[in-house]
Amino acid sequence: MARNSHEKRAERQWLLILLPSLVLLLAFVIYPAIYSIYLSFTNEALTGAAALRPRFVGFRNYARLFNDAKFWNSLFVTFVFVIGSAVIGQFVLGLISAIALRRPIRFRRVFSSIILLPNAAPEVVAGFMWISMLAGGDNATLSRIVSFFGVTPADWLQVFALSMIIIVNTWRGIATAMILLTAGLSTIPAEIYEAARMDGATPSQMFRRITLPLMMPTILLYMLISAVSTIAVFGLVYALTRGGPGGATEVVSIYIYNQSFTAFQLGYGAAVAVVALVISLILGIGYVRAMKVEV
Amino acid sequence: MKKTVLGGLCAILLSAVSTLAQAETIRIANHGQAGIDAMKSTVERIEKKYGVTVEVIEYPAPDKDYLTKLLTELGAGNAPDLFSIPTTAAVADMVEAGYLTPITKEFKAWEGYANLYNVAKELAVSPDGETYVMPFMLGIQEIYYRKDVLEKGGISTEQPKTWQELLDRAAEIKQKTGAYGLLFPAGVSWGSGAFDEGFQHLLVGSKTPQLVDADGKLDLNGEGIKDVFNVYKELIDKDLMPTQPLLGPEPWVVPKYQMFPEGKLAATSCGSWCYIFDWGRESKNPIPEVTKVVGTWTVPGQSTGQYVLANLAAPWAVNSKSPNTELAIKALMEIGSIETQVSYAARIGNIPASKDAADNADFQKLTEPVPIHAAAGNGVFLKQASGFGTVSEGVARATEALLRKETDAAGAQKILVDYVKETLGDDMVK
Numbered sequence A: 001m002a003r004n005s006h007e008k009r010a011e012r013q014w015l016l017i018l019l020p021s022l023v024l025l026l027a028f029v030i031y032p033a034i035y036s037i038y039l040s041f042t043n044e045a046l047t048g049a050a051a052l053r054p055r056f057v058g059f060r061n062y063a064r065l066f067n068d069a070k071f072w073n074s075l076f077v078t079f080v081f082v083i084g085s086a087v088i089g090q091f092v093l094g095l096i097s098a099i100a101l102r103r104p105i106r107f108r109r110v111f112s113s114i115i116l117l118p119n120a121a122p123e124v125v126a127g128f129m130w131i132s133m134l135a136g137g138d139n140a141t142l143s144r145i146v147s148f149f150g151v152t153p154a155d156w157l158q159v160f161a162l163s164m165i166i167i168v169n170t171w172r173g174i175a176t177a178m179i180l181l182t183a184g185l186s187t188i189p190a191e192i193y194e195a196a197r198m199d200g201a202t203p204s205q206m207f208r209r210i211t212l213p214l215m216m217p218t219i220l221l222y223m224l225i226s227a228v229s230t231i232a233v234f235g236l237v238y239a240l241t242r243g244g245p246g247g248a249t250e251v252v253s254i255y256i257y258n259q260s261f262t263a264f265q266l267g268y269g270a271a272v273a274v275v276a277l278v279i280s281l282i283l284g285i286g287y288v289r290a291m292k293v294e295v
Numbered sequence B: 001m002k003k004t005v006l007g008g009l010c011a012i013l014l015s016a017v018s019t020l021a022q023a024e025t026i027r028i029a030n031h032g033q034a035g036i037d038a039m040k041s042t043v044e045r046i047e048k049k050y051g052v053t054v055e056v057i058e059y060p061a062p063d064k065d066y067l068t069k070l071l072t073e074l075g076a077g078n079a080p081d082l083f084s085i086p087t088t089a090a091v092a093d094m095v096e097a098g099y100l101t102p103i104t105k106e107f108k109a110w111e112g113y114a115n116l117y118n119v120a121k122e123l124a125v126s127p128d129g130e131t132y133v134m135p136f137m138l139g140i141q142e143i144y145y146r147k148d149v150l151e152k153g154g155i156s157t158e159q160p161k162t163w164q165e166l167l168d169r170a171a172e173i174k175q176k177t178g179a180y181g182l183l184f185p186a187g188v189s190w191g192s193g194a195f196d197e198g199f200q201h202l203l204v205g206s207k208t209p210q211l212v213d214a215d216g217k218l219d220l221n222g223e224g225i226k227d228v229f230n231v232y233k234e235l236i237d238k239d240l241m242p243t244q245p246l247l248g249p250e251p252w253v254v255p256k257y258q259m260f261p262e263g264k265l266a267a268t269s270c271g272s273w274c275y276i277f278d279w280g281r282e283s284k285n286p287i288p289e290v291t292k293v294v295g296t297w298t299v300p301g302q303s304t305g306q307y308v309l310a311n312l313a314a315p316w317a318v319n320s321k322s323p324n325t326e327l328a329i330k331a332l333m334e335i336g337s338i339e340t341q342v343s344y345a346a347r348i349g350n351i352p353a354s355k356d357a358a359d360n361a362d363f364q365k366l367t368e369p370v371p372i373h374a375a376a377g378n379g380v381f382l383k384q385a386s387g388f389g390t391v392s393e394g395v396a397r398a399t400e401a402l403l404r405k406e407t408d409a410a411g412a413q414k415i416l417v418d419y420v421k422e423t424l425g426d427d428m429v430k
Helices: A004-039 A060-066 A071-100 A107-118 A123-134 A140-149 A161-186 A190-198 A203-231 A237-242 A252-261 A268-290 B002-023 B033-038 B040-050 B063-076 B086-094 B104-109 B118-124 B146-152 B163-177 B191-204 B223-237 B253-262 B325-337 B337-347 B354-357 B367-376 B388-403 B409-424
Strands: B026-029 B051-060 B082-084 B137-146 B266-272 B296-298 B309-312 B316-318
Touching: A004 A268, A004 B316, A060 A268, A060 B253, A071 A107, A071 A161, A071 A203, A071 B316, A107 A161, A107 B309, A123 A140, A123 A161, A161 A190, A161 A203, A161 A237, A161 B354, A190 A203, A203 B337, A237 A252, A237 B316, A252 A268, A252 B063, B002 B104, B026 B063, B033 B040, B033 B337, B033 B388, B040 B325, B051 B063, B063 B086, B086 B191, B086 B309, B086 B388, B118 B137, B118 B296, B137 B146, B137 B191, B137 B337, B146 B163, B163 B266, B191 B266, B191 B309, B191 B388, B223 B388, B223 B409, B253 B266, B316 B325, B337 B354, B337 B388, B354 B367, B388 B409
Parallel strands: B026 B051, B026 B082
Antiparallel strands: B082 B316, B137 B266, B137 B296, B137 B309
């Protein structure tokens, strides 16, 4: 009996410790999420008659989504952005950096610091910094650099808009990839490589047969984090292109902003946000299943 | 128990004191550094005259971002008591949303009312017949052209009489000087400017010169709309208008502040502010002797007529949820004073809406806007209606498709109609 009461008291104490986090979670995550879902079933707007008298419109916003070419375009742009930036760019370069920096090379700390630096700049700051590199046609810093090598300059943010935001986001995200993948690499026992080397395995064989399979849980976790965070990128794209030109870089987060705060259609913007949330959830569930984690 | 009652009383007292303290403060929002500077003396005057503290909330942001912030705050119920509205196209929608306090009675009783230009009074009246905004400044818009570039190329500087003459002149400029011949603001990044400073110039001189029918309903299927988009298409297809800079995040920077001063763009639609703010003494890249070097044409009609477009330049309004509406309206009337009008004219170049600004000694010193002020009575304008903000965004999207050569004039009109119907519902558009 005494043990039970002790356990109950301990449980109450833990609940008390958890309470502030729970309250914050309820106030800033759960409630806004539920409110967004509610909004997505209304015609709520920031201006016009719907701002004064919003109505419940059932699934109208979701039905509109299916026929909205701009929405599908934003999904496609987001897909290309995630594959280009998170999967190909950040992962490949992050993995190369992680492997290279595990070796005892000269100036290792300097290289690590240089790779880590972009991550220190907030999204918007990074965006504005790259504007001076890319915008302004012939006057852009990048145009001057390529001119020096005899390459014709371009309006980088017009002609190669999506490629440019992929490159900038890759530049910003390499550090996170490198840190996570370095952690994954460090979990592989050195003896395995030693044994493989004694058996005559080449570096390429060791990478394919040892590094990749043993790193798979880390890679999957990284992919999930990276994909979800790339879907949510807003400040960088907004600062660089605002989704333009002509929707070429209008990723889902920018599309949600444009619908909610340029067209002022909060209900419709919320519907797009809910769909984006569902996509992120599907990715998360996919990860859990891939990892065979019991929830 | 006693303690609880005492505590409650103290709380009530504190709350009452804080409410009274709040009543002594008026929060006003302004955007753009020049506008913020122009209001400084007016703020001091309001504080002195009414014994209040004026808290100026500064938004040194582009029009589009400022409007977004303002509407978000109005929607949330925590917007300032008084604010400027960056585009006339937003006013009717804000009225319909219930954000603005009607000021019809106070406005008509105001000492400056009789001296306002009629166009300012008419522009201030909303579709429901009430007035919600102080129309203290006007944006008078025409086409500004580089006299020196045209004269050097042996090109006539005479007023073009029709759209075709205007297009021919632009083509001649390109052919003889290599400079772009004409620019109308266009595309999504330019925001409301694509409508305010571009599209409506031509629409008022088209076969269907209004967007609102007699019942106040939006009519976007008029032939004039397609014809206006055709003008854009010709300018773009023949490379008479710079298109690449318009697709960037700050589309006005290259054509207005670099190409025009350098003579690489020879003509552009603009407002009276261009003589002072864009290329004059307040500019970062001024054109020496701007009024001699830069001339103005009125905008020709499609086949006949000459048009000078008048807009309310960032009119001011009172928040309907202001805790002290009466005081805010009094402050609003101070913003309409001649001194404030002249202060704005000096820093931004907009035109005072009061005829008697002409007698003001400080205004007389501003030689650039004085002749435009005298002609302000001839301004024409589009009848406003709710949904105009959406139309403005739809025009930006339609012109962006033209800039990217993704569509023709009929396709651009369809983009506009579809966007407005999608956003507002089919029943809002004829």
